[in-house]
Amino acid sequence: MPSYDVMPNMELYQPVRVEDALDIASRYADRGWLVGGGQDTYGWLKDRAKSADALIDLSAIESLRGVRETAEGLEIGALTTLTEIAENALIKQRYALLADAASVVASPQIRNIGTIGGNVSQDVRCWYYRRGLSCYRAGGNLCYADTPQGMNREHSLFETSRCVAASASDTAPALVALDATMVLRSVNGERTLPASEYFVGPAVNIESTTALRDGEILTAVRLPTEWANATFYFEKVADRNVWDFSLVNVAAAFKVSGGSISDSRVVVGAVQATPRRLTAIENAIRGKAKDEATAASVAGIASEGARELAHNGFKIPLMENLVKRAIST
Amino acid sequence: MNLQLTRRRFIKGVIFSGAAATTGTGAYLAANAQSGNGGAERLISLSINGRTRRVDVPPTETLANTLRYRLNLTGTKIGCNRGECGACTVLIDGVPNYACSVLTHNVKTKDIVSIEGVKSADGTLHAVQQAFIAENAPQCGFCTPGQVLSAVALLNNNPRPTKAEAAKAMSGNLCRCGAYEHYLNGVLRASGQIA
Numbered sequence: 001m002p003s004y005d006v007m008p009n010m011e012l013y014q015p016v017r018v019e020d021a022l023d024i025a026s027r028y029a030d031r032g033w034l035v036g037g038g039q040d041t042y043g044w045l046k047d048r049a050k051s052a053d054a055l056i057d058l059s060a061i062e063s064l065r066g067v068r069e070t071a072e073g074l075e076i077g078a079l080t081t082l083t084e085i086a087e088n089a090l091i092k093q094r095y096a097l098l099a100d101a102a103s104v105v106a107s108p109q110i111r112n113i114g115t116i117g118g119n120v121s122q123d124v125r126c127w128y129y130r131r132g133l134s135c136y137r138a139g140g141n142l143c144y145a146d147t148p149q150g151m152n153r154e155h156s157l158f159e160t161s162r163c164v165a166a167s168a169s170d171t172a173p174a175l176v177a178l179d180a181t182m183v184l185r186s187v188n189g190e191r192t193l194p195a196s197e198y199f200v201g202p203a204v205n206i207e208s209t210t211a212l213r214d215g216e217i218l219t220a221v222r223l224p225t226e227w228a229n230a231t232f233y234f235e236k237v238a239d240r241n242v243w244d245f246s247l248v249n250v251a252a253a254f255k256v257s258g259g260s261i262s263d264s265r266v267v268v269g270a271v272q273a274t275p276r277r278l279t280a281i282e283n284a285i286r287g288k289a290k291d292e293a294t295a296a297s298v299a300g301i302a303s304e305g306a307r308e309l310a311h312n313g314f315k316i317p318l319m320e321n322l323v324k325r326a327i328s329t
Numbered sequence: 330m331n332l333q334l335t336r337r338r339f340i341k342g343v344i345f346s347g348a349a350a351t352t353g354t355g356a357y358l359a360a361n362a363q364s365g366n367g368g369a370e371r372l373i374s375l376s377i378n379g380r381t382r383r384v385d386v387p388p389t390e391t392l393a394n395t396l397r398y399r400l401n402l403t404g405t406k407i408g409c410n411r412g413e414c415g416a417c418t419v420l421i422d423g424v425p426n427y428a429c430s431v432l433t434h435n436v437k438t439k440d441i442v443s444i445e446g447v448k449s450a451d452g453t454l455h456a457v458q459q460a461f462i463a464e465n466a467p468q469c470g471f472c473t474p475g476q477v478l479s480a481v482a483l484l485n486n487n488p489r490p491t492k493a494e495a496a497k498a499m500s501g502n503l504c505r506c507g508a509y510e511h512y513l514n515g516v517l518r519a520s521g522q523i524a
Contacts, residue, residue: 005410012388012434042430043411045389055389059435107501108479109427110412242500243413
């Protein structure tokens with residue numbers, strides 16, 4: 001009988017250069033576990049719900065930390081902590097949406113060590129899955145949450161495919177709204193993906209929430225100047241203001257010129273396994289004033305196509321109202 | 330019995346990383362899964378409450394376990410052991426963190442302050458501790474060490490916080506007796522805003 005107080009013993013690598021980390025990650029492939037701040041890792045290991053042969057601790061790689069200004073915008077190292085992002089002057093000044101999102105993740109202590117890379121790569125929050133049950137996402141052939149007795153209050157309204165778990169990242173919708181680019185490295189080189197393609201749902205890959213392949217490391221997030229200094233709105237609704245994951249969150253960016261919205265990004269989190277970009281809303285409000293009348297005129301569009309489970313129907317009016325507030329505030 | 334295996338795997342790890350062990354760069358393989366107690370690489374130095382402590386730590390041990398069960402610093406409480414309560418809060422380079430959710434091998438180069446290191450050398454309680462007593466903040470007392478460290482870190486960065494700032498800084502520490510107001514008043518008292 002294992003003690004759930006401690007983690008099982010395993011190899012621990014603590015590379016200080018990203019090249020070394022990539023070598024180790026490549027060698028261990030799916031049996032290596034990348035750790036940034038570890039806040040989504042240690043629970044899995046203590047609970048024996050997942051295992052690995054080696055932990056690859058990236059936290060000593062200084063080149064993956066910090067915020068740099070580039071010709072195209074800002075580059076944020078994947079190991080930059082959420083506190084650093086919430087307090088960074090450049091991010092607060094130009095991309096307050098991301099600073100706002102980072103500032104409401106979990107608790108102060110978790111933000112002090114939790115990283116942006118980890119926050120966008122965290123696994124879904126479904127307690128059946130996290131309990132170690134053999135559900136679809138864990139390789140089994142059953143969903144415990146989408147049953148008449150299943151507890152699915154936190155689960156998805158959209159794009160479910162066998163698994164109904166939702167992503168609860170607060171920074172992920174903000175990155176999609178800012179048209180961020182994710183930088184992924186492996187021993188074979190670097191590739192980049194738009195944030196919208198970094199996040200994958202269960203229909204694409206039921207065992208992973210991201211497009212990261214075995215041996216790949218998310219090294220940075222790039223924010224383009226395109227959405228710098230736009231009009232932003234972020235709001236998170238959770239049971240408690242601290243610790244709890246979003247029941248629904250909204251991250252929106254608006255370019256307002258001459259009193260009307262020329263372009264926008266409206267992204268809702270925690271309603272499916274990936275951030276949900278509402279292009280129908282964006283199209284419907286283009287050219288209109290950013291006010292209550294416009295918000296009222298698009299009522300119902302945000303939640304179109306939602307399929308509610310037994311206990312998560314409240315998320316439909318919640319997301320409708322958050323989108324309404326984002327447009328009217 | 331695993332000493333050789335340990336050494337071989339350790340060297341393999343270092344060579345694999347492409348860096349010579351003598352340079353001090355490259356991957357550091359903290360320890361081996363199969364080693365019993367005492368591969369040399371598990372013996373590390375920690376700076377805790379201003380003292381250097383040599384301790385033998387398995388690779389996946391959390392700082393909370395090392396403090397409590399190897400160094401007998403049992404003032405750090407383990408409540409949930411999942412980063413959801415704050416009882417194990419310690420300062421790592423002055424920043425509050427959950428000791429239950431940090432690997433000890435991650436803090437080898439850091440300065441750690443646990444509740445035992447908050448009072449001054451002559452035993453005088455820290456202003457935060459005195460203020461918490463004055464406000465009757467601790468009831469059962471289990472969350473108190475964590476509350477003290479969160480408050481100390483706050484006042485080091487922001488000597489005169491507003492009540493809202495204090496509430497935000499203390500929000501990662503649960504108190505199941507519900508003495509939040511008393512702790513917040515304690516923070517304000519320690520900062521000289523309540524006499």
